[in-house]
Amino acid sequence: MTASINSVIDSEHRVRLLQAMAALAGARGYAGITIADIVREAGVSKRTFYEHFDGKEACFLALYRAASGAALRVLREAVSADKPWQLQVESALSSYFAHMAADPQVLKMLFVEIHQLGEPGALLRREVMQQMVDFMLSTVQPGNGPVPGAAPVVLTPTMAMAAVGGINELILQAIEQGMAGDLPRLTPTASALIRALAQAEVPDL
Template sequence: MSESSPRRLPRGRSALSPEEVERIQRSRLCAAMAEVMAEKGYVATSVADVLQRSGVSRQSFYQVFDSKLDCFMAAFDVARDLLVQHLLEMIGAGADGRPAAMGTGDAMDRFEQGFTAYLEALAIELPYTRLFLIEVYAAGPEAIRRRADLQNMITDTLADMLGARDDAGRFTCRMIVAATSTLVTNAVADNDLDALRAIGPPLVRNVRTLWAAGAFGRRPVSDAGA
Protein backbone atom coordinates (compact mmCIF):
# COMPACT_ATOMS: atom_id res chain seq x y z
CA MET A 1 0.00 0.00 0.00
CA SER A 2 1.36 3.43 -0.91
CA GLU A 3 2.23 6.18 1.53
CA SER A 4 -0.97 7.93 0.50
CA SER A 5 -3.08 5.04 1.84
CA PRO A 6 -5.30 6.01 4.78
CA ARG A 7 -4.82 4.95 8.37
CA ARG A 8 -7.19 2.50 10.03
CA LEU A 9 -9.80 3.64 12.50
CA PRO A 10 -9.09 2.84 16.17
CA ARG A 11 -11.04 0.02 17.81
CA GLY A 12 -13.88 0.83 20.18
CA ARG A 13 -15.68 4.13 20.56
CA SER A 14 -14.17 6.76 18.29
CA ALA A 15 -13.71 10.41 19.20
CA LEU A 16 -13.82 11.26 15.51
CA SER A 17 -16.82 13.05 14.06
CA PRO A 18 -19.14 11.09 11.74
CA GLU A 19 -17.86 13.19 8.84
CA GLU A 20 -14.23 12.31 9.62
CA VAL A 21 -15.11 8.63 9.99
CA GLU A 22 -16.79 8.68 6.58
CA ARG A 23 -13.81 10.51 5.03
CA ILE A 24 -11.39 7.88 6.34
CA GLN A 25 -13.62 5.01 5.25
CA ARG A 26 -14.00 6.54 1.78
CA SER A 27 -10.22 6.86 1.50
CA ARG A 28 -9.66 3.28 2.64
CA LEU A 29 -12.25 1.94 0.20
CA CYS A 30 -10.77 3.88 -2.73
CA ALA A 31 -7.28 2.60 -1.92
CA ALA A 32 -8.60 -0.96 -1.62
CA MET A 33 -10.45 -0.65 -4.94
CA ALA A 34 -7.26 0.43 -6.70
CA GLU A 35 -5.14 -2.28 -5.09
CA VAL A 36 -7.55 -5.17 -5.75
CA MET A 37 -8.16 -4.08 -9.34
CA ALA A 38 -4.42 -3.92 -9.94
CA GLU A 39 -4.40 -7.63 -9.12
CA LYS A 40 -7.72 -8.88 -10.53
CA GLY A 41 -9.04 -6.27 -12.97
CA TYR A 42 -12.28 -4.31 -12.73
CA VAL A 43 -14.62 -7.05 -13.96
CA ALA A 44 -13.32 -9.70 -11.54
CA THR A 45 -13.20 -7.33 -8.56
CA SER A 46 -16.22 -7.58 -6.29
CA VAL A 47 -17.48 -5.41 -3.46
CA ALA A 48 -16.58 -8.28 -1.14
CA ASP A 49 -12.96 -8.10 -2.35
CA VAL A 50 -12.85 -4.38 -1.60
CA LEU A 51 -14.37 -4.92 1.86
CA GLN A 52 -11.86 -7.62 2.71
CA ARG A 53 -8.89 -5.48 1.63
CA SER A 54 -10.12 -2.30 3.32
CA GLY A 55 -11.48 -3.76 6.56
CA VAL A 56 -14.67 -1.71 6.11
CA SER A 57 -18.06 -3.35 6.73
CA ARG A 58 -20.60 -3.87 3.97
CA GLN A 59 -23.04 -1.60 5.80
CA SER A 60 -20.42 1.17 5.94
CA PHE A 61 -19.60 0.66 2.26
CA TYR A 62 -23.19 1.30 1.21
CA GLN A 63 -23.39 4.33 3.47
CA VAL A 64 -20.56 5.83 1.42
CA PHE A 65 -21.09 4.38 -2.08
CA ASP A 66 -24.08 3.20 -4.08
CA SER A 67 -22.23 0.48 -5.99
CA LYS A 68 -18.87 -0.89 -7.11
CA LEU A 69 -18.94 1.57 -10.01
CA ASP A 70 -19.59 4.48 -7.65
CA CYS A 71 -16.55 3.43 -5.60
CA PHE A 72 -14.50 3.11 -8.78
CA MET A 73 -15.41 6.64 -9.90
CA ALA A 74 -14.37 8.01 -6.52
CA ALA A 75 -11.08 6.09 -6.76
CA PHE A 76 -10.57 7.55 -10.25
CA ASP A 77 -10.90 11.06 -8.82
CA VAL A 78 -8.36 10.15 -6.12
CA ALA A 79 -5.99 8.88 -8.82
CA ARG A 80 -6.30 12.15 -10.74
CA ASP A 81 -5.74 14.27 -7.64
CA LEU A 82 -2.73 12.20 -6.56
CA LEU A 83 -1.14 12.58 -9.97
CA VAL A 84 -1.55 16.35 -9.86
CA GLN A 85 -0.30 16.47 -6.26
CA HIS A 86 2.86 14.52 -7.08
CA LEU A 87 3.53 16.64 -10.15
CA LEU A 88 3.24 19.86 -8.15
CA GLU A 89 5.50 18.47 -5.43
CA MET A 90 8.16 17.37 -7.92
CA ILE A 91 8.11 20.47 -10.11
CA GLY A 92 7.17 23.05 -7.48
CA ALA A 93 3.92 25.01 -7.48
CA GLY A 94 3.45 28.73 -7.91
CA ALA A 95 0.91 30.89 -6.06
CA ASP A 96 -1.77 29.96 -8.60
CA GLY A 97 -1.19 26.23 -8.12
CA ARG A 98 0.47 25.78 -11.52
CA PRO A 99 4.02 24.43 -11.79
CA ALA A 100 6.34 27.37 -11.17
CA ALA A 101 8.85 25.96 -13.67
CA MET A 102 6.38 26.51 -16.52
CA GLY A 103 6.99 30.24 -16.51
CA THR A 104 10.81 30.26 -16.63
CA GLY A 105 13.68 28.80 -18.64
CA ASP A 106 13.80 26.97 -21.95
CA ALA A 107 10.51 25.41 -23.02
CA MET A 108 12.09 22.06 -23.86
CA ASP A 109 13.87 21.93 -20.51
CA ARG A 110 10.54 22.61 -18.81
CA PHE A 111 8.91 19.87 -20.87
CA GLU A 112 11.64 17.35 -19.99
CA GLN A 113 11.36 18.21 -16.30
CA GLY A 114 7.57 17.98 -16.35
CA PHE A 115 7.46 14.76 -18.36
CA THR A 116 10.04 13.06 -16.14
CA ALA A 117 8.00 14.10 -13.10
CA TYR A 118 4.83 12.76 -14.75
CA LEU A 119 6.39 9.33 -15.29
CA GLU A 120 7.68 9.26 -11.72
CA ALA A 121 4.22 10.18 -10.40
CA LEU A 122 2.73 7.26 -12.35
CA ALA A 123 5.35 4.91 -10.88
CA ILE A 124 4.78 6.08 -7.30
CA GLU A 125 1.03 5.39 -7.39
CA LEU A 126 1.02 2.28 -9.57
CA PRO A 127 -2.34 0.78 -8.44
CA TYR A 128 -4.11 4.10 -9.01
CA THR A 129 -2.21 4.52 -12.29
CA ARG A 130 -3.45 1.15 -13.49
CA LEU A 131 -6.98 2.14 -12.47
CA PHE A 132 -7.17 5.27 -14.61
CA LEU A 133 -5.05 4.01 -17.52
CA ILE A 134 -6.35 0.46 -17.95
CA GLU A 135 -9.33 -0.55 -15.82
CA VAL A 136 -11.23 2.62 -16.69
CA TYR A 137 -12.18 1.11 -20.06
CA ALA A 138 -13.96 -1.80 -18.36
CA ALA A 139 -15.97 0.48 -16.09
CA GLY A 140 -18.28 1.93 -18.75
CA PRO A 141 -19.03 5.15 -20.64
CA GLU A 142 -18.96 7.60 -17.72
CA ALA A 143 -15.56 6.36 -16.60
CA ILE A 144 -14.22 6.60 -20.15
CA ARG A 145 -15.58 10.15 -20.47
CA ARG A 146 -13.82 11.13 -17.25
CA ARG A 147 -10.61 9.57 -18.58
CA ALA A 148 -10.98 11.66 -21.75
CA ASP A 149 -11.48 14.80 -19.65
CA LEU A 150 -8.23 14.06 -17.80
CA GLN A 151 -6.39 13.53 -21.07
CA ASN A 152 -7.74 16.85 -22.36
CA MET A 153 -6.52 18.56 -19.20
CA ILE A 154 -3.03 17.13 -19.73
CA THR A 155 -3.14 18.28 -23.36
CA ASP A 156 -4.06 21.81 -22.28
CA THR A 157 -1.20 21.85 -19.77
CA LEU A 158 1.25 20.70 -22.43
CA ALA A 159 0.00 23.31 -24.90
CA ASP A 160 0.47 26.03 -22.28
CA MET A 161 3.95 24.76 -21.44
CA LEU A 162 5.05 24.74 -25.09
CA GLY A 163 3.22 27.87 -26.16
CA ALA A 164 1.10 26.12 -28.81
CA ARG A 165 -0.73 29.06 -30.37
CA ASP A 166 -2.77 27.57 -33.20
CA ASP A 167 -4.85 24.50 -34.04
CA ALA A 168 -1.89 22.73 -35.64
CA GLY A 169 0.22 23.23 -32.51
CA ARG A 170 -2.52 21.98 -30.24
CA PHE A 171 -3.06 18.95 -32.48
CA THR A 172 0.64 18.15 -32.10
CA CYS A 173 0.15 18.28 -28.34
CA ARG A 174 -2.81 15.92 -28.62
CA MET A 175 -0.67 13.46 -30.61
CA ILE A 176 2.07 13.56 -27.97
CA VAL A 177 -0.42 12.93 -25.15
CA ALA A 178 -2.09 10.08 -27.08
CA ALA A 179 1.25 8.45 -27.87
CA THR A 180 2.35 8.83 -24.26
CA SER A 181 -0.87 7.22 -23.06
CA THR A 182 -0.26 4.18 -25.25
CA LEU A 183 3.38 3.83 -24.23
CA VAL A 184 2.82 4.18 -20.50
CA THR A 185 -0.25 1.90 -20.59
CA ASN A 186 1.83 -0.95 -22.00
CA ALA A 187 4.46 -0.53 -19.29
CA VAL A 188 1.86 -0.26 -16.52
CA ALA A 189 0.01 -3.34 -17.82
CA ASP A 190 3.26 -5.28 -17.40
CA ASN A 191 3.96 -3.69 -13.99
CA ASP A 192 7.34 -2.74 -15.44
CA LEU A 193 8.55 0.43 -13.70
CA ASP A 194 11.89 0.37 -15.51
CA ALA A 195 10.10 0.35 -18.86
CA LEU A 196 7.80 3.12 -17.65
CA ARG A 197 10.68 5.41 -16.70
CA ALA A 198 12.62 4.47 -19.86
CA ILE A 199 9.90 6.09 -22.00
CA GLY A 200 11.18 9.52 -21.01
CA PRO A 201 14.47 10.03 -22.91
CA PRO A 202 13.36 8.89 -26.41
CA LEU A 203 10.03 10.70 -26.19
CA VAL A 204 11.72 13.91 -25.06
CA ARG A 205 14.18 13.63 -27.97
CA ASN A 206 11.32 13.31 -30.44
CA VAL A 207 9.46 16.26 -28.94
CA ARG A 208 12.64 18.33 -29.24
CA THR A 209 12.73 17.41 -32.93
CA LEU A 210 9.12 18.54 -33.36
CA TRP A 211 9.94 21.75 -31.49
CA ALA A 212 12.88 22.52 -33.78
CA ALA A 213 10.63 21.92 -36.81
CA GLY A 214 8.09 24.47 -35.60
CA ALA A 215 5.36 21.90 -34.96
CA PHE A 216 3.89 23.88 -32.05
CA GLY A 217 3.03 27.01 -34.00
CA ARG A 218 6.57 28.43 -33.96
CA ARG A 219 8.71 29.27 -36.96
CA PRO A 220 11.28 26.57 -37.82
CA VAL A 221 14.79 27.28 -36.53
CA SER A 222 16.06 27.75 -40.13
CA ASP A 223 13.55 30.60 -40.63
CA ALA A 224 14.19 32.33 -37.31
CA GLY A 225 16.64 34.83 -38.75
CA ALA A 226 14.77 35.47 -42.00
Protein backbone atom coordinates (compact mmCIF):
# COMPACT_ATOMS: atom_id res chain seq x y z
CA MET A 1 0.00 0.00 0.00
CA THR A 2 1.31 3.42 -0.84
CA ALA A 3 2.58 5.90 1.72
CA SER A 4 -0.18 8.30 0.73
CA ILE A 5 -2.75 5.79 1.93
CA ASN A 6 -0.85 5.10 5.13
CA SER A 7 -0.84 8.79 5.96
CA VAL A 8 -4.61 8.85 6.40
CA ILE A 9 -4.70 5.90 8.80
CA ASP A 10 -3.84 6.57 12.43
CA SER A 11 -3.36 3.04 13.76
CA GLU A 12 -0.28 0.91 13.05
CA HIS A 13 -2.32 -2.28 13.35
CA ARG A 14 -5.00 -0.91 11.05
CA VAL A 15 -2.34 -0.03 8.48
CA ARG A 16 -0.90 -3.54 8.66
CA LEU A 17 -4.32 -5.13 8.27
CA LEU A 18 -5.12 -3.00 5.23
CA GLN A 19 -1.72 -3.71 3.74
CA ALA A 20 -2.35 -7.41 4.25
CA MET A 21 -5.77 -7.15 2.63
CA ALA A 22 -4.29 -5.34 -0.37
CA ALA A 23 -1.53 -7.91 -0.82
CA LEU A 24 -3.80 -10.92 -0.46
CA ALA A 25 -6.71 -9.58 -2.51
CA GLY A 26 -4.29 -8.59 -5.25
CA ALA A 27 -2.59 -12.00 -5.28
CA ARG A 28 -5.50 -14.40 -4.64
CA GLY A 29 -8.66 -12.40 -5.13
CA TYR A 30 -11.10 -11.31 -2.45
CA ALA A 31 -13.08 -14.56 -2.49
CA GLY A 32 -9.96 -16.64 -1.92
CA ILE A 33 -8.88 -15.15 1.40
CA THR A 34 -10.06 -15.51 4.99
CA ILE A 35 -9.67 -13.43 8.11
CA ALA A 36 -7.13 -16.01 9.28
CA ASP A 37 -5.08 -15.28 6.15
CA ILE A 38 -5.29 -11.54 6.77
CA VAL A 39 -4.14 -11.65 10.39
CA ARG A 40 -1.36 -14.07 9.50
CA GLU A 41 -0.13 -11.76 6.76
CA ALA A 42 -0.43 -8.72 9.04
CA GLY A 43 1.22 -10.42 12.00
CA VAL A 44 -1.60 -9.58 14.41
CA SER A 45 -4.22 -11.52 16.31
CA LYS A 46 -7.85 -12.08 15.33
CA ARG A 47 -8.81 -10.09 18.39
CA THR A 48 -6.85 -7.14 17.00
CA PHE A 49 -8.58 -7.57 13.66
CA TYR A 50 -12.02 -7.37 15.26
CA GLU A 51 -10.99 -4.29 17.22
CA HIS A 52 -10.81 -2.52 13.85
CA PHE A 53 -13.25 -4.31 11.55
CA ASP A 54 -16.50 -6.25 11.83
CA GLY A 55 -15.38 -8.72 9.18
CA LYS A 56 -13.54 -9.29 5.92
CA GLU A 57 -15.97 -7.15 3.92
CA ALA A 58 -15.57 -4.17 6.26
CA CYS A 59 -11.79 -4.45 5.99
CA PHE A 60 -11.92 -4.52 2.20
CA LEU A 61 -14.30 -1.58 1.99
CA ALA A 62 -12.07 0.45 4.33
CA LEU A 63 -9.11 -0.31 2.08
CA TYR A 64 -11.08 0.69 -1.01
CA ARG A 65 -12.15 3.96 0.58
CA ALA A 66 -8.60 4.81 1.73
CA ALA A 67 -7.02 3.94 -1.63
CA SER A 68 -9.66 5.84 -3.58
CA GLY A 69 -9.25 8.85 -1.33
CA ALA A 70 -5.51 8.88 -1.96
CA ALA A 71 -6.03 8.67 -5.73
CA LEU A 72 -8.55 11.50 -5.68
CA ARG A 73 -6.12 13.68 -3.73
CA VAL A 74 -3.52 13.07 -6.42
CA LEU A 75 -5.99 14.32 -9.03
CA ARG A 76 -6.86 17.46 -7.09
CA GLU A 77 -3.27 18.32 -6.16
CA ALA A 78 -2.14 18.06 -9.78
CA VAL A 79 -4.46 20.88 -10.87
CA SER A 80 -2.73 24.20 -11.53
CA ALA A 81 -5.14 27.12 -11.75
CA ASP A 82 -2.80 29.19 -13.92
CA LYS A 83 -3.24 26.78 -16.86
CA PRO A 84 -6.18 26.26 -19.22
CA TRP A 85 -8.51 23.55 -17.95
CA GLN A 86 -7.52 21.26 -20.84
CA LEU A 87 -3.94 21.23 -19.58
CA GLN A 88 -5.07 20.97 -15.97
CA VAL A 89 -7.02 17.82 -16.84
CA GLU A 90 -4.10 16.32 -18.75
CA SER A 91 -1.69 17.01 -15.88
CA ALA A 92 -4.12 15.58 -13.32
CA LEU A 93 -4.72 12.42 -15.37
CA SER A 94 -1.01 11.91 -15.90
CA SER A 95 -0.39 12.07 -12.14
CA TYR A 96 -3.42 9.88 -11.43
CA PHE A 97 -2.35 7.15 -13.85
CA ALA A 98 1.22 7.18 -12.52
CA HIS A 99 -0.08 6.90 -8.95
CA MET A 100 -2.32 3.96 -9.82
CA ALA A 101 0.36 2.15 -11.82
CA ALA A 102 2.78 2.31 -8.88
CA ASP A 103 0.76 -0.17 -6.80
CA PRO A 104 -0.60 -3.08 -8.89
CA GLN A 105 -2.17 -4.82 -5.88
CA VAL A 106 -4.24 -1.80 -4.92
CA LEU A 107 -5.05 -1.18 -8.58
CA LYS A 108 -6.50 -4.68 -8.95
CA MET A 109 -8.46 -4.24 -5.74
CA LEU A 110 -9.97 -0.96 -6.94
CA PHE A 111 -10.96 -2.09 -10.42
CA VAL A 112 -11.43 -5.87 -10.25
CA GLU A 113 -11.98 -7.24 -6.77
CA ILE A 114 -14.51 -4.57 -5.71
CA HIS A 115 -17.05 -6.33 -7.93
CA GLN A 116 -16.91 -9.35 -5.61
CA LEU A 117 -18.66 -7.43 -2.83
CA GLY A 118 -22.11 -7.14 -4.39
CA GLU A 119 -24.30 -4.20 -3.40
CA PRO A 120 -22.00 -2.73 -0.69
CA GLY A 121 -19.15 -2.68 -3.18
CA ALA A 122 -21.32 -1.23 -5.94
CA LEU A 123 -22.56 1.57 -3.67
CA LEU A 124 -19.05 2.55 -2.60
CA ARG A 125 -17.79 2.34 -6.18
CA ARG A 126 -20.59 4.67 -7.30
CA GLU A 127 -19.74 7.08 -4.49
CA VAL A 128 -16.12 7.24 -5.65
CA MET A 129 -17.14 7.63 -9.29
CA GLN A 130 -19.37 10.56 -8.30
CA GLN A 131 -16.42 12.18 -6.54
CA MET A 132 -14.45 11.92 -9.78
CA VAL A 133 -17.40 13.40 -11.67
CA ASP A 134 -17.48 16.30 -9.22
CA PHE A 135 -13.76 16.84 -9.78
CA MET A 136 -14.26 16.99 -13.54
CA LEU A 137 -17.20 19.36 -13.31
CA SER A 138 -15.23 21.72 -11.06
CA THR A 139 -12.19 21.64 -13.36
CA VAL A 140 -13.77 21.57 -16.81
CA GLN A 141 -15.62 24.86 -16.88
CA PRO A 142 -15.43 28.24 -18.59
CA GLY A 143 -13.03 30.63 -16.92
CA ASN A 144 -11.01 27.90 -15.24
CA GLY A 145 -7.61 28.93 -16.46
CA PRO A 146 -6.61 31.62 -18.96
CA VAL A 147 -8.11 30.61 -22.32
CA PRO A 148 -8.71 33.84 -24.29
CA GLY A 149 -11.36 33.43 -26.94
CA ALA A 150 -12.11 29.82 -26.02
CA ALA A 151 -15.38 28.30 -27.14
CA PRO A 152 -18.02 27.67 -24.45
CA VAL A 153 -17.49 24.49 -22.47
CA VAL A 154 -20.37 22.04 -22.35
CA LEU A 155 -19.71 19.23 -19.87
CA THR A 156 -22.87 18.01 -18.23
CA PRO A 157 -22.96 15.69 -15.20
CA THR A 158 -24.09 12.88 -17.51
CA MET A 159 -21.17 13.46 -19.87
CA ALA A 160 -18.77 13.66 -16.94
CA MET A 161 -20.00 10.28 -15.69
CA ALA A 162 -19.52 8.90 -19.21
CA ALA A 163 -15.93 10.15 -19.12
CA VAL A 164 -15.28 8.52 -15.74
CA GLY A 165 -16.80 5.26 -16.93
CA GLY A 166 -14.72 5.33 -20.10
CA ILE A 167 -11.51 5.98 -18.19
CA ASN A 168 -12.31 3.17 -15.76
CA GLU A 169 -12.82 0.79 -18.68
CA LEU A 170 -9.47 1.81 -20.17
CA ILE A 171 -7.78 1.03 -16.85
CA LEU A 172 -9.60 -2.30 -16.54
CA GLN A 173 -8.54 -3.27 -20.06
CA ALA A 174 -4.91 -2.45 -19.22
CA ILE A 175 -5.12 -4.66 -16.11
CA GLU A 176 -6.61 -7.54 -18.12
CA GLN A 177 -3.88 -7.21 -20.74
CA GLY A 178 -1.12 -7.26 -18.12
CA MET A 179 -0.20 -3.64 -18.86
CA ALA A 180 -1.08 -2.04 -15.52
CA GLY A 181 2.41 -0.59 -15.23
CA ASP A 182 1.89 1.35 -18.44
CA LEU A 183 -1.19 3.29 -17.33
CA PRO A 184 0.43 6.71 -17.97
CA ARG A 185 0.23 5.94 -21.70
CA LEU A 186 -3.54 6.34 -21.38
CA THR A 187 -3.19 10.06 -20.62
CA PRO A 188 -3.58 11.35 -24.21
CA THR A 189 -6.60 9.13 -24.91
CA ALA A 190 -8.34 9.96 -21.62
CA SER A 191 -7.67 13.68 -22.09
CA ALA A 192 -9.04 13.57 -25.64
CA LEU A 193 -12.16 11.78 -24.37
CA ILE A 194 -12.88 14.52 -21.83
CA ARG A 195 -12.27 17.27 -24.39
CA ALA A 196 -14.61 15.56 -26.84
CA LEU A 197 -17.36 15.21 -24.26
CA ALA A 198 -16.84 18.84 -23.27
CA GLN A 199 -16.88 19.87 -26.93
CA ALA A 200 -13.58 21.69 -26.57
CA GLU A 201 -10.27 21.77 -28.42
CA VAL A 202 -6.74 22.08 -27.07
CA PRO A 203 -6.14 25.84 -26.68
CA ASP A 204 -3.49 27.69 -28.63
CA LEU A 205 -1.12 29.27 -26.13
